[in-house]
Structure formats: C-alpha cells, structure tokens
Amino acid sequence: MFGSNLDAVKSLNSRSRETKIGLAYGLGVPEFICTNPGLVDYLEIPFEQLRHAPHLRSIQESIPLLLHCASMSVAGSVPPSDETLEEIREEAERTRTPWIGEHLAFIAADALETASNTLGTPTALTYTVCPQLSEDAVERVLENVAKLRSRYDVPLILENSPQYFSIPGSTMSMVDFIAAVFSRCDLGLLLDLTHFLITSLNTGTDAFEQLAQLPLERVVEIHISGVNVQSGVAWDDHSIPAPSLVFKLLEHVLDRARPLALTLEYNWSPYFPETILREHIQRLRHLIGRL
Amino acid sequence: MNARRAQAIVAAALARPELLSSWQQEPELLRDYGVDPRIFDLETMWKFVGLMVKVRHNKLRVQLPMTFRLMTIGELEIEVFASYATHQAIAGRSLSDTSEARLTDLLSFLEHWLNFERHEHTLLWDLIRHEEALTRLSAAARLAPKRMAAKSLQQVILNPNHIPRICGDVVLLTMRSDPRIACATLRDTSPQLSEVPLGTFHFCYWRPDDADEINIVELDEVGFYTLSLSSGKRSIGDLSKMFGGGRRPAKQFLDVLRELAAVGVLMFDTKP
Numbered sequence: 001m002f003g004s005n006l007d008a009v010k011s012l013n014s015r016s017r018e019t020k021i022g023l024a025y026g027l028g029v030p031e032f033i034c035t036n037p038g039l040v041d042y043l044e045i046p047f048e049q050l051r052h053a054p055h056l057r058s059i060q061e062s063i064p065l066l067l068h069c070a071s072m073s074v075a076g077s078v079p080p081s082d083e084t085l086e087e088i089r090e091e092a093e094r095t096r097t098p099w100i101g102e103h104l105a106f107i108a109a110d111a112l113e114t115a116s117n118t119l120g121t122p123t124a125l126t127y128t129v130c131p132q133l134s135e136d137a138v139e140r141v142l143e144n145v146a147k148l149r150s151r152y153d154v155p156l157i158l159e160n161s162p163q164y165f166s167i168p169g170s171t172m173s174m175v176d177f178i179a180a181v182f183s184r185c186d187l188g189l190l191l192d193l194t195h196f197l198i199t200s201l202n203t204g205t206d207a208f209e210q211l212a213q214l215p216l217e218r219v220v221e222i223h224i225s226g227v228n229v230q231s232g233v234a235w236d237d238h239s240i241p242a243p244s245l246v247f248k249l250l251e252h253v254l255d256r257a258r259p260l261a262l263t264l265e266y267n268w269s270p271y272f273p274e275t276i277l278r279e280h281i282q283r284l285r286h287l288i289g290r291l
Numbered sequence: 292m293n294a295r296r297a298q299a300i301v302a303a304a305l306a307r308p309e310l311l312s313s314w315q316q317e318p319e320l321l322r323d324y325g326v327d328p329r330i331f332d333l334e335t336m337w338k339f340v341g342l343m344v345k346v347r348h349n350k351l352r353v354q355l356p357m358t359f360r361l362m363t364i365g366e367l368e369i370e371v372f373a374s375y376a377t378h379q380a381i382a383g384r385s386l387s388d389t390s391e392a393r394l395t396d397l398l399s400f401l402e403h404w405l406n407f408e409r410h411e412h413t414l415l416w417d418l419i420r421h422e423e424a425l426t427r428l429s430a431a432a433r434l435a436p437k438r439m440a441a442k443s444l445q446q447v448i449l450n451p452n453h454i455p456r457i458c459g460d461v462v463l464l465t466m467r468s469d470p471r472i473a474c475a476t477l478r479d480t481s482p483q484l485s486e487v488p489l490g491t492f493h494f495c496y497w498r499p500d501d502a503d504e505i506n507i508v509e510l511d512e513v514g515f516y517t518l519s520l521s522s523g524k525r526s527i528g529d530l531s532k533m534f535g536g537g538r539r540p541a542k543q544f545l546d547v548l549r550e551l552a553a554v555g556v557l558m559f560d561t562k563p
Binding site: 026027076106109110111112123124125127131134140164165166168228229230231233237239269270271 | 292299332
C-alpha cells in the first residue's frame, strides 16, 4: 500500500498555527487515508506500534506522523529503560513529530511481594492507568517530566487519563490534579475529551463545569473517541463514534482555545463506518472554520 | 497511603487477575500488605481488567465484527473479558500469540461460561461460532488447492453399498438462533436483540471444492446428522442402520440423500 523510501517523509509544520485534523493509527486507517487523499492532515501513531512493526514507518511517505506514546509511565515510580527512552527519541527524530504525546498515567509499578514474586520484579501493565490523584503523585510527575524533557528535542505533552476507579490515597479531583501539574511546569496539554467526559460520568461531576477549571490555554492537541457504558461504568471505546456530548465539550474548548491538532481515535475496529468517519472529519472542519 | 505503594498494589491486581480474584473472595488478604481492604474498589478494578483484555483482542475484530457488535449492544464486553481474564489467569494461561489461537481459547472459555438461559448469551454463542466457521472455511479456501467439482450423481439409483462423501469443506453447527437474522438485526441503528427469535436450527457451512464462496445451508435433523455421519467410509446401508433402520434404506432417507446430492454437498462413491 505504501512505498518504502524513508528519505521522502512528510512532516507536520511545527510552526503552523492552523488546527490540523488527524486520525489515530489502527487496522484499516492507512487504507482509509490512501483512498481519501487530503481528507486528514496527519496520522497519530503509537511509538509502541512502530517498535513492534517498523515497516509502518513508510506510511510517512504519504502523510505526516504524530508520535504518541504509552511507555514513559510519567505518573509512576518505575521508569522505563534507557533503551526504551532512546528508541522513543530515535522515533521522534525519524518521524519529525512536532511533539510527543504521553499519558498522564502509569504503566509500570513497584513489585508487590507475593508468594510467586519474590524477586522484586516490577509490575508491567499493557494499558495505562489513572494514577493516585494526590500531591505525592503530582511531585512524582514533575520529577519524571523534568528528566524526560531533557532527552527530547521536541516538546512533551501530557494526556489526561480516564478515571474508572479511585486509587487509595487520592485527595483531589482529576481537574485539580491536572491543574496542579500544569501550574508547576510549562507542559502542553493533550486534552482527551472522551477521557474527560468518562471521568465526569464515573465521578458524578458536571463535565462543563469541570472543563472551565482546566488550563485550556495549554491545550495543544485534542483526542476524540466513543464512550460505552457497561456494567455501571463509562468506558473509553475507540470502536464507536463519539457521542454528541463530546462534540459539545469540544465547542466549549474551541471557544477558549485554539489547539494545533484534533485527533479522531476511531482505531479499534477495522470496520468503523467510513460514512461516520467522513462525517466527523467534516464536523471538525466546520468547528475550526476550515470548510 | 503514598502513591508508590497504592499503585504497586493496584498494578499487581490488574496484571494478575488471579490475585485480584483471591482478594475479591477474601478481602482480608489485603491486610498482608498492610492496607485496609475497604479502600480498594476491587469490583471496578476487575471490570477494568475486562477493558484491558478486550483491547488486547482488538485484532479479533477482523474475524468477529458482528460478535463484537453484539457484545457492545448487549453490554457484554466488560463482563465477558473480565471473566475470561480471570479464568485464564487462574488456569495459569497467558494470552495466546496468534489471533487464531486467541479465538480458539475464547470459544473454549465461552462454551462453559455462558449462561444459555440468557437470551443475549445464546445469541453470542451462536454468532461467534458462525463467524468462526466462516473464518475457518475462508482460511481453508486460501490454503487448499482447487479441486474439480464432483459431478452430481443424484440420477444414480442408490443402493445400500453406495458411500456418501462430502464435496468440499463443511462445518456443521446446531444453534438456538439464526445468526443471519442476528446479523441483520445488529445492522439496525438501534438493534433490539430480544427480537431475534430462538428455536433449533441446524446449519451446514459449506465451501464447495471448486469455489471460494461459503454457502450456509439450513438442514432438517436427518440431513444434519446424515452429513455429520458421512465419513466417506460409511455406506448408505451403514448409515441407515445407525439411524435405527435396516441395511436397506427407507425411501425417506434416500430422498434426503438425493436432496443433499442435488445441492452439491454430497456425492456417492461405489465400493471398490
């Protein structure tokens, strides 16, 4: 589908202030991009995906890539290996990504001594988890971010997590946690509006009221995906379209901020309906005045 | 509790569903780690494991698009994948490497876990087997060399020594719903799963020797068991006896054989 000449890579113009529209990588997405040239401006791709399938780098001959990441465990106490961090740096350089998006979450933690784990091997997860929302965790994030930023030539931006359950010891709300982190460092915010709505639904708060408390002037990128309420909990779901409430939240954000990128995360199912995908891209174009 | 300790306990539970399960059954075990069990939302953590494992099965959506749609509409995904994760972890099994193996593992779990008194569980069991059968036969079509289609022998006068043989590849499934109706329902904007009727259905998923397309043939009980027992070695006389008749087959049984031959799924060899 795509060629392999890596010298001919496309990249996003990091100085442009125009809001770009992109898609998150998933099965079927590269084909959609190929058959709909010019419809989106970039493809957001996870570092972990590129690491696992390096041949995907050639997509960049057709469309600029934006690098996303889930390996840094920014809110955790177990840092990733130097090798991983170096690979992220290399991938950032190779993709010419204007920034690296990472989750304000943890994906690794200290070992828990059990009968079968006596070696103290840290616990590695396959999915990022919302951290304890506390001053202690804020300090940890700031410490980790300070170390991480010095390694990369492009800015790091942090994405709010969806809150499904509260980690014991939490003392603040999600918005207070985000506000505390961003008030003490000059990072950009990757505002996942679906995560934000999920947190509001699961914690019984008003998403619109909470939105007003976020440092929206720091929003660099916005993520949009579906919400699925099951077993009494609202869950992130990239296989279904975002509900209208997410678009309403987006309108509120756009009234106050001008992000550089809007990413539709419809990447869990290769059969996501193309008509809805096109419709949502048009809806975003309309909202940012790019029709 | 500091963040480091709290996150270590949560991560251990999420990474090891068998550990989480033991804490759910006996919360006091958490005191071994110096914490009060009441401060952990173990039930939602267990559901979150369901989300994590569901996401790890996203590649299966290629083979099982309607099964996943059914699980979304029926609000089953979290419950199914959380239970599956716990089941596999307690059995000491990690997730298989390939999509094919993951599908087999999931089917094997569901067969014992589903509650067939629940309408949506019944639909799920039928639909996943329907899509698995289509996947299996499509894979077989890609791998198998094309064979010449057998000439229909329905004109032959059948006798007890003829040996029925299946032409092509078949998967035979008995279901309590018709997955074709379930699929049509799921394509609606607001699918009403309760409107998919239940009953007893016998299906033959059949890929003929000379074709790539897969046919779904609905059979009656005699047709279904005739195909089930047609090993390519048993004669019509043998089959007749297995159905409780004599070696000389009844006319009704011969009619069934002729009908299957007319469809093309069966042909008859003569004993050498």
